[in-house]
Amino acid sequence: MNGGHDLGGMHGLGPIDPPSDEPVFHEPWEARAFALTLAASSRGHWNLDQSRFARESMEPGEYLRTSYYEHWLHGLEVLLEEQGLIKDGEIEARMKDSTPGEFTGFADDRVLAADKVVKTLGRGGSARMDGVSAARFNIGDRVRTININPPTHTRLPRYARAKSGVIELDHGGFVFPDVAATDGVKQCERLYTVSFTGAELWGEDCEYPDDVILLDMFDPYLKAA
Amino acid sequence: MADDHDHHEHDHHDEHDHHDHDHQHPMSDTALRVKALESLLVEKGLVDPAALDQLIDLYETRIGPRNGARIVARAWTDPDFRAALLANGAEAARTLGYEGRQGEDMKVLENTPETHNMVVCTLCSCYPWPVLGLPPVWYKSAPYRARAVNDPRGVLEEFGVRLADGVGIKVWDSTAEMRYMVLPMQPAGTEGWSAEQLEELVTRDSMIGTGIARDPQEASA
Numbered sequence: 429m430n431g432g433h434d435l436g437g438m439h440g441l442g443p444i445d446p447p448s449d450e451p452v453f454h455e456p457w458e459a460r461a462f463a464l465t466l467a468a469s470s471r472g473h474w475n476l477d478q479s480r481f482a483r484e485s486m487e488p489g490e491y492l493r494t495s496y497y498e499h500w501l502h503g504l505e506v507l508l509e510e511q512g513l514i515k516d517g518e519i520e521a522r523m524k525d526s527t528p529g530e531f532t533g534f535a536d537d538r539v540l541a542a543d544k545v546v547k548t549l550g551r552g553g554s555a556r557m558d559g560v561s562a563a564r565f566n567i568g569d570r571v572r573t574i575n576i577n578p579p580t581h582t583r584l585p586r587y588a589r590a591k592s593g594v595i596e597l598d599h600g601g602f603v604f605p606d607v608a609a610t611d612g613v614k615q616c617e618r619l620y621t622v623s624f625t626g627a628e629l630w631g632e633d634c635e636y637p638d639d640v641i642l643l644d645m646f647d648p649y650l651k652a653a
Numbered sequence: 654m655a656d657d658h659d660h661h662e663h664d665h666h667d668e669h670d671h672h673d674h675d676h677q678h679p680m681s682d683t684a685l686r687v688k689a690l691e692s693l694l695v696e697k698g699l700v701d702p703a704a705l706d707q708l709i710d711l712y713e714t715r716i717g718p719r720n721g722a723r724i725v726a727r728a729w730t731d732p733d734f735r736a737a738l739l740a741n742g743a744e745a746a747r748t749l750g751y752e753g754r755q756g757e758d759m760k761v762l763e764n765t766p767e768t769h770n771m772v773v774c775t776l777c778s779c780y781p782w783p784v785l786g787l788p789p790v791w792y793k794s795a796p797y798r799a800r801a802v803n804d805p806r807g808v809l810e811e812f813g814v815r816l817a818d819g820v821g822i823k824v825w826d827s828t829a830e831m832r833y834m835v836l837p838m839q840p841a842g843t844e845g846w847s848a849e850q851l852e853e854l855v856t857r858d859s860m861i862g863t864g865i866a867r868d869p870q871e872a873s874a
Contacts, residue, residue, distance in 0.1 A: 436775035436826065438799040444811050446791040446863075452713045454790065457684035459713070460691055462787075463705035468694060480777055496778065496793040498683060505690070514693060522689035529692030535699050542703035549711060552783075554757035555830035583828045585775055587802065599758070602830055619829050630803050639822045641802050644829035 429481075429579050432488030433499075436587040437630070458497040465504050470540040470548060473511045476555070477609035481581035482506040557616040560601025564618075569595045570653040571622060573645065581609030584649045588641075591628050592653050596642060597621035604646055618647040717786035720751045721834060722855035724784060725866075726848040728761075729839045739763055742834060746784055756783035759832040762825065764862070769816055770823045771809070771862030772833045773801035779827035781834050785860060792861065802826055812863045835862040843869050 435441075453459040469479060483503035484491075491499065508514045534541070540548060565571060575590040576582065583605050597620060604617040622645045627637035680688070694700045724746055728735040738745040742761035746752060759781050762770035774780065775798045780788040791797050800808050805822050809815070816822070825833045837859040843851060846869075854872055858864030 433776055435795055435798040436802045438795070441796040441799050444791050444794065444796045444800070444808065446789070446812060446858075450789060452717075452787055453709070455681075455684065457681070457687040459709045460705065461687050462712070463708040464687070464691055464694060464700060466708050467700040467704050471699065483777070492795055496790065501683070501687060501690070508694075513697065513699060514690075518693060519686060519689050522693055523685050526689075527692065529694070529696035531695045531698070531702050533698055534701065535697060539699060539701055540704045541701050542707045545704050545707035545711060549708070550753040552752065552754040552757045556758060583776060585826070585828065587775075588826075597760075599829075599831055605829070619831070621825075621831070623823075626803075634803070636806060636822070639805060639824070641824045641826060643826045644831050646829065 429484055429581060430577055430586060431484040432486065432491030433484045434586050436585050458495075461497045461501045461504070465500050466549075467540045468504060468508065471536075471538045473513070474507050475603075475608055475612060477581055477603070477605040478612065479503055479507065480605070481609040482510075484581065555603040557601040557603055557614065560616050560618050563598055564647060565595045565598075565620065565650065565652070567595055567598060571595055571620075571645075571650045572653040573622075573649050574651060576649075578606070580606070582606045583644075583646070585643070587629055588624065588643050588645075591624055593622040593624040593628065595620050596623045599644070602646070604648065606646075606648070620645050620647070620650070622650070712782075712787050716753075716783060718784075718857035718860065719852075720746075720786075721781075721784035721857070721860045722852045723848075724749060724751065724834075725836060725855045725860065726851040728836055729843075729851050730846075730848045735836075738836065743832075751783045753783045755779070756781045756832055758830055759784070759834060761834050761836050762823070762862070763836045764838045764865075766820070766838070768821050768823055769809075769862065770825060770833075770835045771801065771805055772825045772827060772835060773798060774827040775799070775802055776826075776828060779830075779832060781832035784834055785857060789857070809863065812858060814863070814865055835860050837864075837866045840866050840869055 483499045485506060486499060486502050509516060570592060572592045573584065573589055576584060599619040601616040602619045604615040607613055607615040621642050623640050623642045625637060626634050626639040629641055695702050728738050734745065738761050743756060743759040764770055778788050778793040780792065802824055805824050827833055840854055854867040854869065856864050856867060859866045
C-alpha cells in the first residue's frame with residue numbers, strides 16, 4: 429500500500445540527529461508494547477507480513493506524527509480486533525477502570541510461556557521455503573521492476589517501481605509477503621537482490637548518480653529488461 | 654511476576670494509580686493504553702506476564718551490538734572465519750552462538766577501500782537482532798529511512814563520517830527477510846591486536862554502515 433510507512437526518498441523530514449547513546453527502550457511502556465507484540469504474535473494467529481500490514485494501515489499523517497512503538501501498538505490492536513480477541517472499546521473501558529488483569533492461566537497451549545522465551549526467540553523462524561521454481565534470471569541480468577500500486581501490503585517501495593537494475597544475488601525461495609499479508613497463505617517465490625544506480629532512481633541530475641542502492645526483490649516484482 | 658521485575662521502575666500489575674512513582678508525572682495516554690491492553694491480554698490468558706519480563710530482559714541485557722562486535726573482531730583476526738562469514742553470515746554467526754529471531758537469514762557486507770556499505774529499511778525497521786540487538790530510534794525514524802537511499806553521503810556526514818574521494822557507496826534497503834550487517838574495515842595500526850582488544854573498536858554504527866570502527870588512538874585516549 430502507498431502508506432505513510434513507504435518513506436524512501438521523502439523530503440522535509442529534518443535531520444536524523446543521532447544521540448551518542450540511548451537506552452534500548454526510552455519509556456517503560458515501549459518495553460511492554462514490544463513484549464506484548466512478540467508474546468501475542470507467538471500464538472500464530474497472524475504472520476509477520478500481516479503484522480507489518482496492520483502497522484502500515486495507520487493513517488499516514490498519524491504514522492508520521494507517532495513513534496515507532498506507537499505503530500506497533502496500533503498494529504497489535506488492529507490484529508487483536510480482527511481476530512476477535514479484543515472488542516472495540518474494550519481497551520478504553522479498561523483504561524478508565526484500571527482493574528489489574530488477573531492471570532489465571534493460559535488460554536491454550538500456544539501462549540508463549542516464560543520458560544520458552546529464550547529458546548523460542550533463539551530459534552526464530554526463517555521465511556525461507558523449499559520447492560521454489562527455477563530461476564528466471566541469472567546474476568548480472570538486467571531487469572525492470574513492475575509498476576504496481578496495490579492498496580494491500582507489498583515490499584516493492586514506491587521509489588523502486590518501474591526502474592531498471594541488475595540482478596546481484598539469488599537468495600532462493602522465500603514466503604511472498606504480498607500474498608501472506610492478505611490471506612495468510614505461504615506462497616513461495618524466489619528472492620533476488622537487485623542493484624540500481626542513483627541516476628536510475630533519482631535522475632541523471634542527482635548529486636551522486638553512481639552510488640548504488642540495492643533492494644531485495646521477489647520474482648513477481650521483476651521482468652526482463 | 655513480583656519476584657522478577659528488577660529491570661522495571663515499578664510493578665505494572667500492582668500499580669493502581671495513574672502516576673509514575675519515580676518521576677511524579679502523570680502517565681501518558683499511550684502508557685495507560687499499553688497498561689490497559691496488557692491487563693486485558695493477561696486476564697484473557699493470551700500472554701504470560703512473566704514471559705513479557707523475560708522478553709524485555711532478553712533484549713535489554715542479553716542481545717545487543719556486543720554480539721556483532723565479537724563477530725567482527727573474530728573476522729579481523731581469523732581469515733577462515735572471515736571467509737565463512739562473508740559466504741553465509743547467519744551460518745557463521747551461529748557457530749559463535751548468535752542466532753534466532755530476525756537473524757535467521759543474514760548476509761554480511763564487506764567494507765573495502767573502494768566500497769562503503771550502509772544498511773536501511775525504508776519500509777519499516779528490519780535489522781539483524783541476534784547480532785545487533787533492537788535497532789536504535791534513529792534507524793527506525795522517518796528522516797533516516799527517507800534519506801539513506803537518496804542522500805547517503807549527507808546522512809554519513811551527520812554521523813561524522815566523510816568518505817575519501819572515489820569511495821563508492823552501496824546502500825542496502827532491507828525490503829525482505831534477508832538481514833544485513835556490515836563488516837567494517839579494521840583500523841590501521843591495529844595489526845597484531847587480539848580479538849578482545851579489537852572488539853572495543855567495533856561500534857554498533859560501524860556494523861550498520863553509518864559509522865566506521867573507532868580509531869585506536871582515540872579509543873585509548
